[in-house]
Amino acid sequence: MRVKKIAVIVVLLVLSSTYLRAQVKHKVLHHHVNIAASIARGQQVYIQNCLTCHQADGKGVQRMNPPLIQTTYVLGDKKKLITIVLNGFNEDVQINGQSFSNSMTPHNSLSDQQIADVLTYVRNSFTNKASAVTAAQVKLVRASNTK
Amino acid sequence: MKINSLLSLVLPLAVIPALILTTQPKNNDQPKKHIIAADNAGLTLPAGFGADMIADNLGGARHLAVTPQGDIYVKLSDTKDGKGILFLHQNGDKAEVANSFGDYGGTGITIKNGYLYASSNEAIYRYKLNDKNEVIDPASPETIVSGLTSHRTHNSKSIVLDNEGNIYTNVGAYTNICSEFDPKGTGCPILNIAGGIWVFKADKLNQKQSDGIRFATGLRNVVGLDWNQQDNQLFVMQHGRDELHNLFPNIYTVHQSAILPAECMYALKKDDNAGWPYLYYDWQTHKKMQGPEYGGDGKKEADSKYLNPVAAYPGHYAPDGLLFYTGNQFPAKYKNGAFIAFHGSWNRAPEPQAGYCVVFQPFKNGKPDGDWEVFADGFSGSKSLAQPGDAIHRPCGLAQGPDGSLYVSDDVKGAIYKITYKK
Numbered sequence: 001m002r003v004k005k006i007a008v009i010v011v012l013l014v015l016s017s018t019y020l021r022a023q024v025k026h027k028v029l030h031h032h033v034n035i036a037a038s039i040a041r042g043q044q045v046y047i048q049n050c051l052t053c054h055q056a057d058g059k060g061v062q063r064m065n066p067p068l069i070q071t072t073y074v075l076g077d078k079k080k081l082i083t084i085v086l087n088g089f090n091e092d093v094q095i096n097g098q099s100f101s102n103s104m105t106p107h108n109s110l111s112d113q114q115i116a117d118v119l120t121y122v123r124n125s126f127t128n129k130a131s132a133v134t135a136a137q138v139k140l141v142r143a144s145n146t147k
Numbered sequence: 148m149k150i151n152s153l154l155s156l157v158l159p160l161a162v163i164p165a166l167i168l169t170t171q172p173k174n175n176d177q178p179k180k181h182i183i184a185a186d187n188a189g190l191t192l193p194a195g196f197g198a199d200m201i202a203d204n205l206g207g208a209r210h211l212a213v214t215p216q217g218d219i220y221v222k223l224s225d226t227k228d229g230k231g232i233l234f235l236h237q238n239g240d241k242a243e244v245a246n247s248f249g250d251y252g253g254t255g256i257t258i259k260n261g262y263l264y265a266s267s268n269e270a271i272y273r274y275k276l277n278d279k280n281e282v283i284d285p286a287s288p289e290t291i292v293s294g295l296t297s298h299r300t301h302n303s304k305s306i307v308l309d310n311e312g313n314i315y316t317n318v319g320a321y322t323n324i325c326s327e328f329d330p331k332g333t334g335c336p337i338l339n340i341a342g343g344i345w346v347f348k349a350d351k352l353n354q355k356q357s358d359g360i361r362f363a364t365g366l367r368n369v370v371g372l373d374w375n376q377q378d379n380q381l382f383v384m385q386h387g388r389d390e391l392h393n394l395f396p397n398i399y400t401v402h403q404s405a406i407l408p409a410e411c412m413y414a415l416k417k418d419d420n421a422g423w424p425y426l427y428y429d430w431q432t433h434k435k436m437q438g439p440e441y442g443g444d445g446k447k448e449a450d451s452k453y454l455n456p457v458a459a460y461p462g463h464y465a466p467d468g469l470l471f472y473t474g475n476q477f478p479a480k481y482k483n484g485a486f487i488a489f490h491g492s493w494n495r496a497p498e499p500q501a502g503y504c505v506v507f508q509p510f511k512n513g514k515p516d517g518d519w520e521v522f523a524d525g526f527s528g529s530k531s532l533a534q535p536g537d538a539i540h541r542p543c544g545l546a547q548g549p550d551g552s553l554y555v556s557d558d559v560k561g562a563i564y565k566i567t568y569k570k
């Protein structure tokens with residue numbers, strides 16, 4: 001009786017852990033698919049809204065439009081990055097000893113999902129490798145945006 | 148494994164035609180000896196002309212001025228080792244930095260009546276020259292004007308003097324098309340302090356922008372300008388607006404946005420208005436078009452009251468240098484014509500970039516006469532340029548030497564080219 005009970009518990013444990021592991025694996029896989037899809041959508045948003053200034057290679061234009069390659073602006077605080085897209089940018093930036101003069105216009109007409117996608121694309125392109133930006137994160141920043 | 152070994156066989160084969168292509172001389176009718184010896188510093192030029200790169204790696208070499216002794220003053224966009232002006236002395240086919248001074252970056256530099264004038268993005272200074280045209284006291288310039296409008300975008304100040312003691316400078320509009328300051332399209336409110344040419348007394352110290360006169364308006368951004376001695380008149384090159392397709396995808400295709408609007412040459416008189424931001428110029432139809440922010444639909448023409456350009460060039464070429472050639476070294480057709488240094492485009496993306504060359508515009512009796520032609524090309528280092536970051540050099544400033552040689556500056560690496568006619 002006791003042995004049977006233990007056996008049932010062990011079987012249950014084994015089953016549940018396999019199930020859990022499968023769940024986690026599924027989740028990770030799902031996450032990868034999500035990021036890949038977001039990057040693909042983000043590339044289209046980039047082509048439409050960002051490419052003429054920041055260029056297809058993300059290098060920008062000397063002294064005018066800053067590069068998006070391995071900079072703290074792109075790889076650092078997501079809230080700051082989302083705010084730049086929402087409000088535009090008109091501050092002096094020094095990157096690799098060069099300053100950039102052009103001001104960026106606000107892109108607040110893009111949806112939360114479009115901003116999440118384009119930032120996920122930028123954070124995972126041009127040799128960048130950083131976590132995804134989600135629509136929920138953009139929504140939160142937009143809600144508390146004072147501008 | 149199989150694919151890998153196949154690739155390792157095929158890849159080297161693929162490189163061979165590429166090697167053949169890149170090592171072939173660009174211009175077959177040039178004598179071979181010359182290509183090996185100089186290769187015209189990588190430039191292609193009309194027959195009979197040659198180029199030397201007399202200096203390199205100077206920094207962001209913007210405009211430059213050559214003295215009657217053949218020495219060269221170069222204005223750097225940003226200071227290098229704390230200095231923003233270089234003084235180069237020529238020695239054979241090289242020019243070496245003999246001195247550097249000025250603790251500010253900028254664009255404008257010119258020599259007139261015994262003074263060197265130079266500009267930062269906010270101010271104009273001058274330095275007294277000795278009889279060899281060397282700056283006497285590099286540490287203490289006189290301030291001619293300070294506090295010029297400068298809000299990052301289009302903030303460079305180019306300078307030129309007339310023959311009556313006046314100095315002209317562009318004050319660029321700190322915006323693409325004024326829409327953020329004029330959302331309802333009722334009238335661009337920044338034109339009283341930017342988007343035009345201002346004139347000041349060249350020998351009066353410590354002027355403010357309000358002490359000067361707005362000489363001409365409706366000019367988005369000017370970088371190349373020069374005084375035409377035949378006409379006794381100011382000529383300027385305007386950088387046309389950007390983003391026609393991105394802002395109005397229903398009116399303009401990606402291709403139209405790449406080639407429009409024109410980069411315009413204007414001959415200015417006092418109180419002229421070239422019409423930015425209300426219009427743009429179409430170099431294909433030779434028409435002033437109503438801007439889409441102000442009710443334009445891609446077909447509607449603009450009010451005829453605005454100034455017509457005297458010549459127009461393809462979109463986004465970015466004219467950063469203008470020089471009227473008054474020398475005797477080049478063949479007669481160049482005399483009193485205009486050289487234009489086109490810095491090259493970025494706003495043509497995703498289409499290939501264009502410009503990155505020095506153009507010659509023939510003139511007759513002080514007016515453009517006939518089609519422009521590419522005079523010097525090859526600065527960028529490649530035939531088809533996808534993005535400006537790939538350009539090795541970009542022409543910016545132009546100057547004429549005492550012997551009639553043409554000097555071109557590059558603000559990517561900081562090369563100085565000297566172009567001569569060999570007969």
